[in-house]
Amino acid sequence: MTFLPSSINEAADDCRMVYVSETPPQKPRPLFDGESDLITVQRIGEITGLSEATIRKEINDGRLPACRIGRRLYVPKTELAEYVMKGVGVGR
Template structure:
């Protein structure tokens, strides 16, 4: 994921995963992906998305490292 923004759009996630935007929207509505609704926009928090995909280590060691920074 090239973006370092705190949130990404549904379209960005769809492109990253190689799926249709409707698939990502459905996954957020089902609770399969974390999402925030801001007005009419549906935004997906970047770090929880990466953790959900298994790209980001969220174990105790990672938390200790984050606190030490």
């Protein structure tokens, strides 16, 4: 037997959004949530899969802002997130 609603309103009353978890999706987490405010070149390589040389080239070419503390280079988390969102890459 096929159920046919007698009106549009009745059909709308029977419809509801169903999520796999039965709860609405949460807001997306900010990029690099849980990382330090300053991220080392080595850690960026671990996160992105890029080589340290590639990351350093992006920094040296001025495409990825960084600061030096002692002998280490650090990229501010906010700058890295902005860089990723822009889709900047080597050779662009």
